[in-house]
Amino acid sequence: MSRDRPLKTEAKPPPVTFIVPPLAPDDPNAPTGALVPLRDTNSDDAIMAETASGDTSKFGVLWARHNDKLMPIIASNCPSEVDREGVAQDTWSNVITRAGQYEPGSNFAAWLFRIGTNAAHDATRAAKREAAKRKRDSDERGDPVEFDDPRGYVDPDLLAALQGCLGELPERSREIVRRRGENEDNQDIAVTLTLSPSRCSQLYHEILRNLRACVEGKLS
Amino acid sequence: MTLLLSELPGTHAEVVGWLEGHLVGLQLSRLVTELAAVHGAQRPAESIRGVLGAELSSVLADGLRVLTPQQLGRLMKQPFHLFELQELVLAAGGAHWQQRMGERPLPQRIEPNWQPDEGFRPEPKPRGRSMARGVALVAVGLLVGFATCYLWLVGPVFPPKRPQPPQVASVWGWNKPDATAKAETSRAYLTRLSDLVEEWYAGVPEADAPNRKLLLAIRLLELRSGCTRLSLTDHPLPAEQRDKLKARAAGWCKDIDILLQNVQEANDLTVWTPSIDKLVQQMADDLRAGRLDR
Numbered sequence: 175m176s177r178d179r180p181l182k183t184e185a186k187p188p189p190v191t192f193i194v195p196p197l198a199p200d201d202p203n204a205p206t207g208a209l210v211p212l213r214d215t216n217s218d219d220a221i222m223a224e225t226a227s228g229d230t231s232k233f234g235v236l237w238a239r240h241n242d243k244l245m246p247i248i249a250s251n252c253p254s255e256v257d258r259e260g261v262a263q264d265t266w267s268n269v270i271t272r273a274g275q276y277e278p279g280s281n282f283a284a285w286l287f288r289i290g291t292n293a294a295h296d297a298t299r300a301a302k303r304e305a306a307k308r309k310r311d312s313d314e315r316g317d318p319v320e321f322d323d324p325r326g327y328v329d330p331d332l333l334a335a336l337q338g339c340l341g342e343l344p345e346r347s348r349e350i351v352r353r354r355g356e357n358e359d360n361q362d363i364a365v366t367l368t369l370s371p372s373r374c375s376q377l378y379h380e381i382l383r384n385l386r387a388c389v390e391g392k393l394s
Numbered sequence: 395m396t397l398l399l400s401e402l403p404g405t406h407a408e409v410v411g412w413l414e415g416h417l418v419g420l421q422l423s424r425l426v427t428e429l430a431a432v433h434g435a436q437r438p439a440e441s442i443r444g445v446l447g448a449e450l451s452s453v454l455a456d457g458l459r460v461l462t463p464q465q466l467g468r469l470m471k472q473p474f475h476l477f478e479l480q481e482l483v484l485a486a487g488g489a490h491w492q493q494r495m496g497e498r499p500l501p502q503r504i505e506p507n508w509q510p511d512e513g514f515r516p517e518p519k520p521r522g523r524s525m526a527r528g529v530a531l532v533a534v535g536l537l538v539g540f541a542t543c544y545l546w547l548v549g550p551v552f553p554p555k556r557p558q559p560p561q562v563a564s565v566w567g568w569n570k571p572d573a574t575a576k577a578e579t580s581r582a583y584l585t586r587l588s589d590l591v592e593e594w595y596a597g598v599p600e601a602d603a604p605n606r607k608l609l610l611a612i613r614l615l616e617l618r619s620g621c622t623r624l625s626l627t628d629h630p631l632p633a634e635q636r637d638k639l640k641a642r643a644a645g646w647c648k649d650i651d652i653l654l655q656n657v658q659e660a661n662d663l664t665v666w667t668p669s670i671d672k673l674v675q676q677m678a679d680d681l682r683a684g685r686l687d688r
Contacts, residue, residue, distance in 0.1 A: 336427070
């Protein structure tokens with residue numbers, strides 16, 4: 175899937191929106207609250223078209239509809255020390271400034287996620303630059319700033335620590351962790367390792383406790 | 395620190411729910427890191443569309459339960475695919491994924507540190523409206539967003555870091571943390587929801603209130619967020635009644651959207667306030683009477 179193009183989804187039937195007809199305050203016979211089908215002016219496309227033309231009066235609707243979905247995407251694309259709420263705010267401001275680039279008929283959420291991912295990567299690069307600068311200041315040795323992950327952030331320090339600790343485990347323990355990590359259940363693992371399923375479960379948790387202690391030691 | 399893998403359940407059915415929670419949650423990056431370490435996984439060249447093939451549309455519609463244990467195991471063995479799957483389920487996932495999102499805990503806090511006068515504006519377009527109008531509308535839109543965001547997610551727990559507009563109120567109605575707590579009977583549960591929605595009337599801006607339109611829009615957005623919660627929560631009710639309540643709430647949410655839109659566009663709010671009050675009263679009456687059929 176190309177990163178530069180919004181995701182396309184299956185064709186969906188057009189949503190139907192109902193507009194409550196205005197009430198005439200001086201008309202006692204006016205309908206009160208009846209709903210009649212009219213037009214879809216609250217769709218993502220409609221709000222984006224209005225935003226592109228300078229009218230952001232309904233932008234809050236768009237935010238309320240999609241911000242909950244945006245946050246996991248941002249969290250997946252930057253380290254925890256980055257201010258994720260700040261990234262979300264940058265994302266939404268970019269949505270406003272780039273509203274004219276949005277293609278009606280495409281998936282707005284996917285387009286939003288691309289902007290959010292890029293904002294998360296920018297924030298990660300900035301954080302890494304800052305960390306590198308601090309390191310240069312402290313030991314006069316600078317590391318190159320590299321961040322070229324196309325999608326998703328993997329913490330290199332945690333990854334290296336985990337790999338190191340897993341390498342220190344006995345082969346049998348590594349096998350249990352690996353097989354559980356492939357969605358094999360305790361019953362199947364127990365059969366091949368000639369254990370009881372409950373012992374297998376117990377061992378797994380013991381191994382994870384030791385692994386955690388080892389990782390904490392390496393990261394500290 | 396805690397390793398997420400230490401919470402990995404021991405059966406396929408449980409792993410499905412656990413992994414789905416991470417796909418709509420905020421710790422997928424951490425989980426992928428842990429799984430990548432266990433399996434020595436590298437970033438794959440192919441897309442998850444190629445891995446799941448025709449199953450992808452089923453996953454988007456019905457969740458990971460459509461996958462066999464082996465298929466799920468392959469996903470966990472190449473965890474980088476989970477990032478792409480997360481984007482797909484959040485952008486195009488069906489009701490199943492919407493429900494999963496409704497079950498996840500809200501973020502602890504969000505800092506309302508945008509200011510509406512910071513100059514966010516669309517890039518100029520040939521047929522654009524006047525910039526002054528654009529900036530004013532951005533200000534209103536963002537102010538509504540910030541205030542709602544603050545009320546919804548922060549509530550009374552975290553003190554604001556910056557001075558807040560005077561209209562900021564406490565969490566009310568269906569947004570209250572215990573709104574959907576288990577009750578002794580279904581009737582008591584629905585009655586509580588009915589009482590809570592009637593709190594609407596306590597915060598409606600007076601007719602002569604300054605910025606009345608903005609205050610009313612914020613109040614409606616708060617009602618809408620509570621309605622979203624109502625429509626996505628797995629209520630502690632019998633299955634049939636629960637499903638009816640969720641469907642009914644989803645219908646109310648649409649009505650609120652429409653009213654919000656019209657309030658935002660209205661020149662005369664007196665045209666709309668009776669409709670809003672009528673809808674709120676209808677919701678309260680139907681909940682109290684247990685009328686959940688649409």
